[in-house]
Structures are given as C-alpha cells and as structure tokens.
Amino acid sequence: MVTKPLTKNIDMSRPPLDIAAYEASDGYQSVKAIADGLTPDNVMQIVKDSGLKGRGGAGFPTGLKWSFVPRGDSAPKQKYFVVNADEMEPGTFKDRLLMEGDPHLLIEGMIIGAYTIQASTAYIFLRGEYKVSEKALKNAIAEAYERGYLGKNIQGTGFDLDIILHTSAGRYICGEETALLNALEGKRANPRAKPPFPQVSGLWGKPTIVNNVETICNLPGILTYGVDWYHGLTKGNDHGTKLFGISGKVKTPGCWELPLGLPIRQLIEEYGGGMRDGLELRAFLPGGGSTDFMLPEHLDLKLDYDEIAKAGSRLATGTMILLDNETCPVGMVGNLMKFFSHESCGFCTPCRDGLPWVDEIFNEFESGCGTDKDLQILHEHVEYLGPGRTFCALAPGATAPLGSGLKYFADDFDRHIKEKRCPYRH
C-alpha cells in the first residue's frame, strides 16, 4: 500500500521521473478515470469526502473552496486554475521538494483541479528564484503535451487544458492569492478587496481557483487510491499526509512526508535527530515565519491543524524553525520583522508604516539602545497590526511571532534594555 503519496517518486540524488516512469508508478491514472466517465461533480464529491485541507498555510477545505466556483450552463465559459508556487514564507522549503522531485505529480493534480472546475487554462505562478523547479516543470509540461495529457481533447475526454508556467520576480505578498492574481495580470501586486472572492471573480474577472502546490499534489493519490485509503493514512482528525520540515540547529535538518497527527517531539527527535550536541530547544515556530512561537512544553502535542490551533499557534506550512538556547530570541524576532517590513506591499498604512517602525525598534534593541518605552510600542503594534486592522494577512502574520515572542521572551527583552547590549553576543 502506498503510504507516501506525495514523495513516493522522489529521490533527490537522481533527476525526477520522466513521464514513462511516472506512468509506471500509477501516474496519470486519474486522467484515465476521467476518460472512463468520472464527471466533474464526481471528482468534487471525492475531494470533499477526502477532507483535504489547503496546505499553503490557511488550511481551508479544498473541496469547499472549489464548490464556490459557478458551474452549469449559466457559468462563465472562461475559468482559470492557478497554482500558487510562490513559496517564500520564511523557513518553508516544501513545495520546492515537490516541484524539483516529481513535477508530473503537480501537473496531474492540476489536470484534476482544472477539470473539476472546468477551467481550460491553468497557470503555475512560480517563484523566480526557483530555477531548478522551473526547468523540471518545463520538461514535464512538454512531456505531458506530447503524451496527450495536456492540450486539446485530453485522452479523448473532450476536455482541453493548457498549462502556462509564469515565473515571478520575488515578492512575498504574491503568495496572497488576490495579490498573486494582480501580479499575473501584470499589475503591481497589491492584494484585492474581498468580496468578490476569486472563485467568483478572479483572474481577469473570471472564476478562478488558487491552490498551493502541496494541496494539488494530494489530488492524484486521492483519485487513484480512493478516499478510504486517504483516510487510512492518518489516525488523527485531519486526513492525508503532510510535508514537515525542520530548520535550525538540529543534527539532521530536512523535509519529510509524514501522516498528520504525529507528536511534535517525534518529528524533532526521530527525524531531525534532536538538537545539536550541547544545545537545548528554547522555542519553535511550527509552520513558518508567520506562526506563533511554541515552547518545549508543547512537544507532546500532535501535528494536526486543530491541536496546534489549541496551543495558540498554527500548523500553517508545517515547516518548523527551531530556536536553540544560544541564539538570541530578540534577534530572531527582529530578523522576522525585517522580512515582513521589507515585504509589505505598502498599500495600507498600518502595515506600510507600522512594520518599518517595529523593525527600527528591533535595531535599537540589537545595538543596545532599546528602552522600556520601545518595548511598550512593540506591544502596542501587536494590537495595531493585528487581524482586522489591515487590508490583508501580511501584518497580522507578523504579529504572530512578535506577540508570542514578547510574551515568551520577556526576560530577554528586559536584559537587552538593562545591559544595553545583546546578552547573547560574546
């Protein structure tokens, strides 16, 4: 039985499987199932039943998202299916693995998604810096056209699909789906007001689905092996497998496909090899730079969406960043604030003006000039930049490590003020 549907074909010591080898590994079976009569409604129901949640960070149910797209005769003829491959969340390196390691899996998933919403054009919005992914996807797309999995009347289904690879030029905000759509249209990538939601009025005003790479890579397995198999992959509340990553000072950092619901401790100790000799775990961000810090006391919690949420954080991308006891927590939060400040699109005032201010204050702390008043201003910004105060989720994302950092590392902030230096610097 297949237990690692996302990575079963991946071996980074060799090039990705070509189309023949991919087909031999149960690849493109779902397209054959579509050719044998599986309707878009059937696929929608299967994906809903699977319980698949978006793997890009928000964890929204995929089938439900798709169901908002208008269907039937009165629906617009032109619709779009878009892959969000703008992986840029600090500490996140999972979509790269999928695209470099098994590009056909993404293409097969895109065919399934596009068929379900009846979109005849699909774009992959790829990060410009991902040169290896670009090459792998270009090759795979060309092979898929050659074998009749893309183009007109795919495998005799009457369904047409073109995939266009768009490489971006580096801005974190493009990962926000409406900013991504503006970028694809050739505009400055500011987020759009919602509603209307992209599912109804997205790319060039047409119904559009934007899904993350890993989400889409779940689809071929679900269609090929079935919902029962998918549910059998995990014992927790969430279904399927997930890519989990660890970076920071562990013995063996990396990215692994594991069932949802594994204890955090097992991920860090068994897969990450535990902390490097002489170091202790101080805290960790469970799913990239815009999640709340968690502490060693949370290590026995399970890696699923609900359980991490109960601890006040988010599973988000599932790629953890570990802070050890010899690295300055204030410096780490400051580094994240610099990132968010730099990547603010500048459209709304709290984010455009607030984040650089926060960044400046961290520079003060770093240089030993931080004061109690500065600390108070940081606390205020957690509220000023929080959910509901800004146009999109960028600044609220920044407040996750900021707010939790201020709470958990209060002593370290105080020491920076009292000692007028970073106590971690020797």
Added chain:
Amino acid sequence: MQASVIASTATQARKLSAEEIKEIEHEMQLYPDKQAVGLEALKIVQKYQGWVSDESLLGISKLLDIPVSDLESVATFFNLVYRQPVGRNVILFCNSVSCWIMGSESMRSHINGKLDIDFGGTTENGDFTFLPVPCLGDCDHAPVMMVGDDLHRNLTEEKIDEIFSEYKSKE
C-alpha cells in the same frame, strides 16, 4: 534596501533587439492582454541587458502599448527587476530567519570583507553585485545564497572563497 529615486532624463526609447522582441511576442500568446506581459518583458530585457534602463522601459512601453508609469510601478515592485546597473554576477544572499540562525550574518561579513561591498554594492571590477533576498526556500541547507542562477548551500567561509574563485576563473 532603499530604492533610490530615479530622476529620468530619458526621452528616447531604446530600440529593442530582434531577440528581445521575439521572446516578448512569444509571451503575448500566453496571456489575454498586453499588460500581463509587462513583467515578462522586463525580465526578458534584463536577461539581455543585465538591467532595465529608462530607455529600455520606454522601449517596452512602446512595444506593449502600456503606460510607462504602469510598467514602472511593476518594475520597482519586484525584488528581482534591477533598475540600476548590476555586476556580471548577482549574489542573492538569503537574510531570512533559518539562515540567520545558522550564521548568515558572519557569512555576510566574510563576503563584505572579501569583495569590499555590502548589500546593494557592486565590486569595482563589475564582477559581483551583492543583494539580500528573502528566504530562498532551502532552509535545511542554511545558510544559502544564489550566484546568478546557481544555488549554493551549507555556506562556510571556505566554501564562499571557492565559489568566488570559480566564478572568476569562468570569465
């Protein structure tokens, strides 16, 4: 990095080369309107010219028939569109959190000392431009940087020295 104010005196559009036009026209087939090709066109021009000058910007604006201000708002938005000349090799140095934890600051100092440039600078001989870049998505191999299209992982001072000498000997 602060974007410097560009006071353009350019009035003449540069005549785009046949290769540039051919590639931009290919992109036009992939999108329903010309505005969507703007970023692609900027990247194509940059590929050939190394950067996007005011004259090139006017040239693209003319070819695509979109306002130069629209194009500029896109050009200045993206990290990887260069509106100033850059060196033959651009170093994209990851300055995000995982690399920071793994010691990217001391790697930055090393590069700074070796090439005598910090973020935003270009070496006098025009070999390298040194730029910070947000998380390169290779955090299990931190610290990392790109030089041109190549990703370099698990950086150490020795490794950085080797990388630079390789690029030197390539030329």
